[in-house]
Amino acid sequence: xxxxxxxxxxxxxxxxxxxxxxxxxxxxxxxxxxxxxxxxxxxxxxxxxxxxxxxxxxxxxxxxxxxxxxxxxxxxxxxxxxxxxxxxxxxxxxxxxxxxxxxxxxxxxxxxxxxxxxxx
Amino acid sequence: xxxxxxxxxxxxxxxxxxxxxxxxxxxxxxxxxxxxxxxxxxxxxxxxxxxxxxxxxxxxxxxxxxxxxxxxxxxxxxxxxxxxxxxxxxxxxxxxxxxxxxxxxxxxxxxxxxxxxxxx
Amino acid sequence: xxxxxxxxxxxxxxxxxxxxxxxxxxxxxxxxxxxxxxxxxxxxxxxxxxxxxxxxxxxxxxxxxxxxxxxxxxxxxxxxxxxxxxxxxxxxxxxxxxxxxxxxxxxxxxxxxxxxxxxx
Amino acid sequence: xxxxxxxxxxxxxxxxxxxxxxxxxxxxxxxxxxxxxxxxxxxxxxxxxxxxxxxxxxxxxxxxxxxxxxxxxxxxxxxxxxxxxxxxxxxxxxxxxxxxxxxxxxxxxxxxxxxxxxxx
DNA sequence: GTGGTCTAGACCACC
DNA sequence: GTGGTCTAGACCACG
Numbered sequence: 055x056x057x058x059x060x061x062x063x064x065x066x067x068x069x070x071x072x073x074x075x076x077x078x079x080x081x082x083x084x085x086x087x088x089x090x091x092x093x094x095x096x097x098x099x100x101x102x103x104x105x106x107x108x109x110x111x112x113x114x115x116x117x118x119x120x121x122x123x124x125x126x127x128x129x130x131x132x133x134x135x136x137x138x139x140x141x142x143x144x145x146x147x148x149x150x151x152x153x154x155x156x157x158x159x160x161x162x163x164x165x166x167x168x169x170x171x172x173x174x
Numbered sequence: 175x176x177x178x179x180x181x182x183x184x185x186x187x188x189x190x191x192x193x194x195x196x197x198x199x200x201x202x203x204x205x206x207x208x209x210x211x212x213x214x215x216x217x218x219x220x221x222x223x224x225x226x227x228x229x230x231x232x233x234x235x236x237x238x239x240x241x242x243x244x245x246x247x248x249x250x251x252x253x254x255x256x257x258x259x260x261x262x263x264x265x266x267x268x269x270x271x272x273x274x275x276x277x278x279x280x281x282x283x284x285x286x287x288x289x290x291x292x293x294x
Numbered sequence: 295x296x297x298x299x300x301x302x303x304x305x306x307x308x309x310x311x312x313x314x315x316x317x318x319x320x321x322x323x324x325x326x327x328x329x330x331x332x333x334x335x336x337x338x339x340x341x342x343x344x345x346x347x348x349x350x351x352x353x354x355x356x357x358x359x360x361x362x363x364x365x366x367x368x369x370x371x372x373x374x375x376x377x378x379x380x381x382x383x384x385x386x387x388x389x390x391x392x393x394x395x396x397x398x399x400x401x402x403x404x405x406x407x408x409x410x411x412x413x414x
Numbered sequence: 415x416x417x418x419x420x421x422x423x424x425x426x427x428x429x430x431x432x433x434x435x436x437x438x439x440x441x442x443x444x445x446x447x448x449x450x451x452x453x454x455x456x457x458x459x460x461x462x463x464x465x466x467x468x469x470x471x472x473x474x475x476x477x478x479x480x481x482x483x484x485x486x487x488x489x490x491x492x493x494x495x496x497x498x499x500x501x502x503x504x505x506x507x508x509x510x511x512x513x514x515x516x517x518x519x520x521x522x523x524x525x526x527x528x529x530x531x532x533x534x
Numbered sequence: 535g536t537g538g539t540c541t542a543g544a545c546c547a548c549c
Numbered sequence: 550g551t552g553g554t555c556t557a558g559a560c561c562a563c564g
């Protein structure tokens with residue numbers, strides 16, 4: 055596990071997002087152990103407490119489950135996870151679309167921008 | 175001038191955005207006075223300091239200008255303002271699109287969601 | 295706000311429980327501010343982080359809500375809170391009753407013990 | 415010997431409790447061998463170390479005794495064991511009753527809940 | 535080895 | 550003043 059942290063946003067929420075995305079992409083499968091708190095923390099050069107907070111919240115959201123003395127395992131598969139990730143990401147996206155509208159962009163221009171952003 | 179404050183985001187930035195949007199929509203025109211700090215503060219039930227901060231930053235950005243003893247007047251017109259707002263909103267939008275991609279949405283689904291969000 | 299911390303159980307969860315109980319008893323009312331993180335922390339001689347964690351979880355559970363720059367206010371009244379507290383306390387209680395049964399106590403004896411514990 | 419492990423509580427203490435209850439119910443009698451560490455571990459899908467720890471503590475408490483090369487045998491009989499279990503369970507029960515009181519339950523409601531929990 | 539909790543203290547944004 | 554986030558590092562329980 056490996057990614058670049060963006061210090062302009064809360065690190066713990068970036069971790070949550072990355073884990074969720076990894077599950078959705080099949081990089082982490084149902085029942086598999088995710089990286090240990092200490093491992094992930096050192097591999098992205100972040101304090102273990104920060105990773106622990108992210109994991110704790112993922113547990114609360116039902117995405118992973120603690121295996122005492124062993125680590126954390128992926129709990130739910132797409133069905134439940136998708137809902138959690140979708141809600142988060144969708145809200146952000148809808149707001150962005152409305153902001154574009156309020157800023158005076160046309161629907162056509164926004165559509166073109168989606169494609170452009172998507173591919174590069 | 176009135177709107178519902180969303181306590182989950184910085185209030186001062188919501189105020190800034192609203193003022194900018196009002197100008198772009200033509201609700202506030204070049205040279206016109208915007209609501210006084212105290213009026214806006216009481217009408218949206220917010221600390222006057224918060225409104226003052228928003229206005230201070232708008233002044234710094236050249237969007238409005240102080241009229242000592244009178245209030246604040248719109249400085250930039252829609253054409254000039256658009257550029258700054260666009261950049262801000264565009265960045266947010268591109269991030270949102272990429273998040274959708276990472277979350278496993280298809281391009282087609284995203285396109286449909288643009289239309290849906292736009293109209294609803 | 296003032297209470298004796300029991301170091302044999304997680305402090306943050308004792309804080310959560312105390313706040314909930316205070317609300318249920320009417321000591322803290324809807325809309326009122328609860329003690330600030332720093333105040334409570336110093337008054338019970340505990341690290342602010344510990345109080346912050348408790349408050350953060352209470353927010354997540356919908357019991358209190360953050361007032362940025364001001365503090366935390368009591369959000370829901372009995373209706374919602376009762377559910378949250380009841381679930382917690384009830385689960386604990388049912389387990390205790392079943393443990394008594396498994397340990398060989400009679401129903402009659404348990405009933406008498408309820409009264410005894412209640413009054414003393 | 416088999417039961418469902420609850421991953422939200424320490425496994426070794428669940429094992430201890432189960433063994434004690436089995437003795438009190440007469441399922442395990444004085445002098446009888448209890449399941450071997452490896453058997454119990456595999457039958458409830460748990461790390462053998464965990465079972466070993468439970469047995470070690472039961473030995474320390476004088477509930478069972480090691481029979482080198484053979485296994486562990488029940489040492490105390492029901493009468494002697496009862497006292498230790500009772501104390502443990504009683505303390506838990508009293509706390510639960512007080513929590514119910516603090517949560518605003520009435521004595522009457524608690525009494526009804528005892529019966530309800532007792533019967534199912 | 536794993537996670538869970540806590541302390542101490544820093545820095546930032548917000549009101 | 551308020552809370553939000555993060556670091557550093559300790560200690561404990563569990564497997």
